[in-house]
Amino acid sequence: MSTIYFNPKESESIHILREVAAQFERPVLLFSGGKDSITLVRLAQKAFYPARIPFPLLHIDTGHNFPETIQFRDELVKELGLELIVRNVQDSIDQGKVREEKGRYASRNTLQTTTLLDAIEEFKFDACIGGARRDEEKARAKERVFSVRDDFGQWDEKNQRPELFDMLNGRIEQGQNVRVFPISNWTELDVWEYIKTENIKIPSIYFSHKRKVFFRDGLIWTANKHVYREPHEEVVEKMVRFRTVGDMTCTAAVLSEADTLDTVVEEIRQSTLSERGARIDDKRSEAAMEKRKKVGYF
Amino acid sequence: MENRKLIKIATAGSVDDGKSTLIGRLLYDTGSLTTDKLEAIEKTSRQRGFDYLDFSLATDGLVAEREQGITIDVAHIYFNTDKTNFIVADTPGHVEYTRNMVTGASTSQVAIILIDARKGVIEQTYRHFFISNLLRLSHVVVAINKMDLVGYDEDVFLKIKADFDALVEKSNFQTEQITFIPISALKGENIAKKSAEMPWYVGNTLLDHLEVLEPEDLQEQAFARFPVQYVIRPKTDAFHDFRGFSGKLYGGNLNVGDQVTILPSFTESKIKSIQLFDQELEVAVPGASITITLEDEVDISRGDMIVKSSELPSSEKSITATICQVNHKPLKIGQKYTLQHGVNRVLAKVESIQSKIQTDFSGEESTEALKLNDIGKVSFKLSKAIHFDPYQVNRSNGSFILIDEGTHDTVSVGFIF
Ligand SMILES: Nc1nc2c(ncn2[C@@H]2O[C@H](COP(=O)(O)OP(=O)(O)OP(=O)(O)O)[C@@H](O)[C@H]2O)c(=O)[nH]1
Numbered sequence A: 001m002s003t004i005y006f007n008p009k010e011s012e013s014i015h016i017l018r019e020v021a022a023q024f025e026r027p028v029l030l031f032s033g034g035k036d037s038i039t040l041v042r043l044a045q046k047a048f049y050p051a052r053i054p055f056p057l058l059h060i061d062t063g064h065n066f067p068e069t070i071q072f073r074d075e076l077v078k079e080l081g082l083e084l085i086v087r088n089v090q091d092s093i094d095q096g097k098v099r100e101e102k103g104r105y106a107s108r109n110t111l112q113t114t115t116l117l118d119a120i121e122e123f124k125f126d127a128c129i130g131g132a133r134r135d136e137e138k139a140r141a142k143e144r145v146f147s148v149r150d151d152f153g154q155w156d157e158k159n160q161r162p163e164l165f166d167m168l169n170g171r172i173e174q175g176q177n178v179r180v181f182p183i184s185n186w187t188e189l190d191v192w193e194y195i196k197t198e199n200i201k202i203p204s205i206y207f208s209h210k211r212k213v214f215f216r217d218g219l220i221w222t223a224n225k226h227v228y229r230e231p232h233e234e235v236v237e238k239m240v241r242f243r244t245v246g247d248m249t250c251t252a253a254v255l256s257e258a259d260t261l262d263t264v265v266e267e268i269r270q271s272t273l274s275e276r277g278a279r280i281d282d283k284r285s286e287a288a289m290e291k292r293k294k295v296g297y298f
Numbered sequence B: 001m002e003n004r005k006l007i008k009i010a011t012a013g014s015v016d017d018g019k020s021t022l023i024g025r026l027l028y029d030t031g032s033l034t035t036d037k038l039e040a041i042e043k044t045s046r047q048r049g050f051d052y053l054d055f056s057l058a059t060d061g062l063v064a065e066r067e068q069g070i071t072i073d074v075a076h077i078y079f080n081t082d083k084t085n086f087i088v089a090d091t092p093g094h095v096e097y098t099r100n101m102v103t104g105a106s107t108s109q110v111a112i113i114l115i116d117a118r119k120g121v122i123e124q125t126y127r128h129f130f131i132s133n134l135l136r137l138s139h140v141v142v143a144i145n146k147m148d149l150v151g152y153d154e155d156v157f158l159k160i161k162a163d164f165d166a167l168v169e170k171s172n173f174q175t176e177q178i179t180f181i182p183i184s185a186l187k188g189e190n191i192a193k194k195s196a197e198m199p200w201y202v203g204n205t206l207l208d209h210l211e212v213l214e215p216e217d218l219q220e221q222a223f224a225r226f227p228v229q230y231v232i233r234p235k236t237d238a239f240h241d242f243r244g245f246s247g248k249l250y251g252g253n254l255n256v257g258d259q260v261t262i263l264p265s266f267t268e269s270k271i272k273s274i275q276l277f278d279q280e281l282e283v284a285v286p287g288a289s290i291t292i293t294l295e296d297e298v299d300i301s302r303g304d305m306i307v308k309s310s311e312l313p314s315s316e317k318s319i320t321a322t323i324c325q326v327n328h329k330p331l332k333i334g335q336k337y338t339l340q341h342g343v344n345r346v347l348a349k350v351e352s353i354q355s356k357i358q359t360d361f362s363g364e365e366s367t368e369a370l371k372l373n374d375i376g377k378v379s380f381k382l383s384k385a386i387h388f389d390p391y392q393v394n395r396s397n398g399s400f401i402l403i404d405e406g407t408h409d410t411v412s413v414g415f416i417f
């Protein structure tokens, strides 16, 4: 029996997750297969132990995910006995609700929003738990822990509810829903150190591996049929890993030899590039994130 | 996570005193600004024709903020040194956003109040110091900024310090809780490195000063309060009869074996176990999210509170509190709200508004209503008793929020007497 073990950030996140279960009727955890949502799953396990996690996971699958992520997702769900809901961007495309982007920077990342909003409506979810952190991006730094969205999923950044002490107000009207960010106050390094101390399993693509890639705009892109590539963009084999895992079309790799949690954590600690520096979607413009959030993005 | 201590800070001060610049500078000097973020700042600064790097661009993240060059909403910024994790709430200085200062301060232990060396102590300084005092922050750093614009003159610093000391006397702060540091956020003087321009200043740099603060010293000592957030009933074969009460502990320690009273039923029991996930603990400390089981079968639901039987809080159906109005809708006599005290909700009706409090420590005046950003003394009648301590004794068990019944917005924050 140990006496005092206490991690203030973990404790805060557990508090938030319990508030979600208590204040909402139909919460859901948005699961991307990335390290932040995997961390959320561990925190939710802790929050409700020895009971099961009292909400399902929702994965919006762009169809362009890394196969390693999908395999990992299915194994995790099976191991923990969780309920998983998958909704596909391909279906939204087939239904004519969104149009596939064309050309050099074509990505399904923004298309996800429509599929997500449809899923929220289909299941009448009133709270969507996400793994976004305030340190990721400057518009995210303004985000509340309980972020109220209107019927269109929109974020009204100038009119947010104040959050005082650790009292969370999840009261909403019919049709509104709340995005919840339990690890708002964690940094990228916090997440990695946590994964290390807790010995949490993560997809293999976070570790150094040999991959066929090509270079564009100073970023390393995965060479794959889903990723547009010009004939002159030469494919090479490199030792790389991913720092953030999203859709193949919007996540760039970094050159790395780090193949254990220890070396990965050390690499993050030394890094002079921010995590989202490897996000192709953010490079589109300085206010890219704020714009996407306003229309209902995660 | 490694064993770094966590310090939470709120910045305060008037518009353009340099709060965002200071935070940007702290990020830069601690190596927390990554190359790509720094490049973005360089690029924007150049585009705007500035001679220097505008570090406020590191935190002013909204389009409207960057256009107007002011902060509109609280941003949370993170950086760390080898020993400490810092969370800084960058709050807006504009009078219209006073509520955001209250919000930022509510989750902080320390406030940095910036003063423009050219302007000295002004109304916003009074206001923000008043709020730091009202919210009982543990420590205030008075950073006298833009010293570069007054020739790094010691007399300017001393004059502002003397003016501020007069305010400290009117507050509940002890002088050792207040520290004065002359800085230039823009030039990085006395932020991470000692300023060669101000040899007359012998104290710590801002960063050194923040590093020596200890969270235990900033944590208040009070009675243990355990509001039940969620009842855990697994209903699985392995844990068939398990009934755990989960929540976050405030104020003081709880031990296995403690004799406890459950409110509002006033039934008594003993703590059988304390759990954090699959670990069994002997003792839980304040701030920890835990699950408790009791020796007896007691009927407990969300919003109930478990306390040591020898340390009962006040249980009242009428309360008086200092209210800060954080919404455009004014608070008036006769109005009904949902009052959220921790995780417990009751209905509340405004019985009387005793006064509006001047935020310059000059006293109180009578009023009919509290408008946005007003602070006043208000009495409420409640539908059920709440179990509280005065805010002076226990920050978390002495505060509450009011929720509007129509819009569901959080409209006020209260500090119970
Ligand atoms: N000369 C000089 N200028 C400074 C210093 N610190 C900040 N400034 C300038 O003062 C202006 C306002 O700085 P900000 O950091 O945006 O001020 P703020 O306190 O965050 O303002 P609000 O958030 O809108 O309340 C900018 O032009 C800064 O470059 C300093 O130490 N010396």
Ligand SMILES: [Mg+2]
Residues within 6 Å of the ligand: B019, B020, B021, B056, B070, B071, B090, B091, B092, B093
């Ligand atoms: Mg600012």
